[in-house]
Amino acid sequence: MSRNLNKYLTRIHKWAGLLLSLQILLWFGSGFFMTLFPIDQVRGRHLVEKQVFSLTDSDLISIELAMTAYEGSLNGARLANIAGRPAYILLGDSGVMMLDARTGQSWDGVGEADIHQVASNSYKGAGAISKMTQLMTAPKEYGGDLPVWQVKFDDKAKTRLYIDPDTAEVRSVRTRLWRVFDLAWRFHIMDVTGEDNFNSWWLRLASGAALLFGMSGVGLLWFRIVARPRRRRPRKV
Numbered sequence: 179m180s181r182n183l184n185k186y187l188t189r190i191h192k193w194a195g196l197l198l199s200l201q202i203l204l205w206f207g208s209g210f211f212m213t214l215f216p217i218d219q220v221r222g223r224h225l226v227e228k229q230v231f232s233l234t235d236s237d238l239i240s241i242e243l244a245m246t247a248y249e250g251s252l253n254g255a256r257l258a259n260i261a262g263r264p265a266y267i268l269l270g271d272s273g274v275m276m277l278d279a280r281t282g283q284s285w286d287g288v289g290e291a292d293i294h295q296v297a298s299n300s301y302k303g304a305g306a307i308s309k310m311t312q313l314m315t316a317p318k319e320y321g322g323d324l325p326v327w328q329v330k331f332d333d334k335a336k337t338r339l340y341i342d343p344d345t346a347e348v349r350s351v352r353t354r355l356w357r358v359f360d361l362a363w364r365f366h367i368m369d370v371t372g373e374d375n376f377n378s379w380w381l382r383l384a385s386g387a388a389l390l391f392g393m394s395g396v397g398l399l400w401f402r403i404v405a406r407p408r409r410r411r412p413r414k415v
Contacts, residue, residue: 187397194391201368201384208366212359220359222351225303225337231257231264231279238264238279247282248275260285261292261346262299274344288346296346297329297339305333312343319352319360 218224233241238257245255250272257279258267264279276285290310297307309330316324320340326349327341335353342349364370368381 184398184401187394187401190390191394191398194387194394197383197387198391201387204365208362211362212366215355215359220353220356222335222337222353222356225335225353226300226339226348226351227302228259228300228348231259233257235264239282241266244268244277244279244282247277247284248272258345258347261288261296265345267345276345288344292346293327293329293341293343296341296348297327300348301331301337301339303331303333303335303337305331305335305337308332319357320350322349 231238241255241257244266245252245268248255248268248270250270252268252270254269256267258265260276265285266277266279268275268277277283278285294307294310297310301307307329311328311330312325313320313328314325316322316326317328319338320326320328322340323342325343327339327343329339329341331337331339335355336357338352340349340352341347368378368384370378370380
């Protein structure tokens with residue numbers, strides 16, 4: 179009975195250790211990969227340059243004056259770059275209102291041509307725009323507010339800009355490096371699907387293997403120290 183128990187515990191310990199070792203290799207490998215690149219490079223910040231306007235610019239109307247044009251309860255206001263022009267964005271219970279920051283006139287809306295211009299002016303890479311699509315469903319690499327414009331470039335980095343359809347502001351930048359980095363991060367935190375699921379089969383398998391590894395290890399330790407029959411010493415003649 180004791181020999182069979184030791185045999186089964188040894189097998190369980192080895193197989194559980196094998197499963198754990200695979201996850202440990204993924205931890206170390208993904209962690210090492212993520213240390214190779216600066217986070218700004220991963221986020222693609224070097225590929226996008228935003229023109230910023232200042233509230234102190236003399237040719238702009240004051241933000242206080244712009245706020246008086248909003249009808250309803252105002253929650254916030256800010257200065258933004260809309261298609262290369264300064265605009266005040268007013269937020270409140272009546273929705274979003276945009277004003278030309280130079281004239282104070284209501285913004286006439288952002289069109290596809292504005293999105294194209296913003297993408298071209300913001301992008302600092304070596305490629306050109308290959309496709310523009312307004313998305314109503316967010317791809318996994320984006321995960322932000324909808325709707326959004328997706329602008330693809332034909333560069334080696336496979337750059338994609340995600341641009342706000344109302345304000346023409348660049349919300350996020352995605353590249354091939356970002357996608358690989360994201361995959362490594364998901365393996366590192368054991369979230370393979372990328373859906374913040376803490377009940378995934380991967381996590382259950384790894385945690386179950388860890389439990390079996392620990393329990394079988396304790397069982398083997400108990401067997402070898404306590405339960406294993408000791409050899410009798412030969413009597414001296």
